[in-house]
Amino acid sequence: MRLSNKVALITGAGSGIGRESAILFAKEGAQVAVCDVNLATATETVSLIEAAGGEAIAIQADVSKAADAKAMIEAAEAAYGKLNVLFNNAGIFHAADGSVLETEEDIWDLTIDINLKGVFLGCKYGIPALLRAGGGSIINTASFVALMGAATAQIAYTASKGGVLSMTREISVEFARQNIRANALCPGPVETPLLQELLADPARRQRRLVHIPPGRFAKAVEMAQAALFLASDESSFVNGATFTVDGGITAAYVTPE
Numbered sequence: 001m002r003l004s005n006k007v008a009l010i011t012g013a014g015s016g017i018g019r020e021s022a023i024l025f026a027k028e029g030a031q032v033a034v035c036d037v038n039l040a041t042a043t044e045t046v047s048l049i050e051a052a053g054g055e056a057i058a059i060q061a062d063v064s065k066a067a068d069a070k071a072m073i074e075a076a077e078a079a080y081g082k083l084n085v086l087f088n089n090a091g092i093f094h095a096a097d098g099s100v101l102e103t104e105e106d107i108w109d110l111t112i113d114i115n116l117k118g119v120f121l122g123c124k125y126g127i128p129a130l131l132r133a134g135g136g137s138i139i140n141t142a143s144f145v146a147l148m149g150a151a152t153a154q155i156a157y158t159a160s161k162g163g164v165l166s167m168t169r170e171i172s173v174e175f176a177r178q179n180i181r182a183n184a185l186c187p188g189p190v191e192t193p194l195l196q197e198l199l200a201d202p203a204r205r206q207r208r209l210v211h212i213p214p215g216r217f218a219k220a221v222e223m224a225q226a227a228l229f230l231a232s233d234e235s236s237f238v239n240g241a242t243f244t245v246d247g248g249i250t251a252a253y254v255t256p257e
């Protein structure tokens with residue numbers, strides 16, 4: 001019960017990494033606010049948690065909208081009386097996001113609004129709640145593409161994740177003496193609905209797989225386990241970290257054949 005007596009809010013918790021994290025956090029004793037723009041999938045996550053004996057509520061919120069971000073924090077506090085863990089996980093990877101030469105302005109704006117502004121708004125409204133609880137842990141989801149470039153470009157996505165990484169670092173410094181920790185989770189490629197279309201194409205799949213030392217993509221639960229560590233008091237001196245969980249992609253020059 002690594003999160004007993006803790007209240008955690010997770011955005012994008014209707015799918016992939018967010019759902020696995022919500023399930024794991026609840027299993028470890030947290031009361032979980034399961035937020036997603038898609039209420040049906042958030043409700044499904046809650047059902048999975050309740051079926052396993054855990055406690056959670058579903059909250060519909062579009063993280064790119066200030067009113068929704070504010071309301072999701074208020075709803076979590078209203079339900080459980082406090083907020084200890086804020087996991088800004090929601091993000092998109094748009095099929096029309098590609099080279100800087102081809103990516104349209106509307107795709108850029110949409111991606112930055114959800115992936116970067118969404119994390120900003122989560123922190124803007126979530127940090128006061130953490131302070132009211134006497135401190136807490138913020139986990140913002142960046143990506144390994146915040147650390148390295150890809151010839152298979154997704155320019156808006158990469159830029160958004162670079163922003164999440166540097167924003168998280170600054171937050172970690174500003175609030176450190178108020179008992180708030182902030183860390184950026186940088187996953188390598190994970191088999192989730194986010195990458196489903198891309199990874200279903202054998203050529204595009206192999207183009208990426210060759211760069212991953214263990215020779216496989218990550219599973220969502222492997223990110224949830226990393227997030228659990230950052231959420232729990234076991235990581236009490238981990239702050240401002242670029243928490244890379246990428247199977248060694250960023251360490252590799254030549255990978256095994």
Ligand code: NAD
Nearest residue numbers: 012014015016017037062063090091143187189190192194
């Ligand atoms: P996913 O597509 O499985 O889940 C994302 C969830 O976010 C969905 O339930 C979706 O409805 C929700 N969402 C989308 N827009 C939203 C909005 N405006 N407001 C609230 N919720 C919204 O994706 P995933 O792979 O679990 O990704 C989770 C996070 O991890 C994202 O930030 C993603 O960029 C990041 N990430 C993923 C990978 C990967 O390979 N899958 C790698 C690095 C980083």
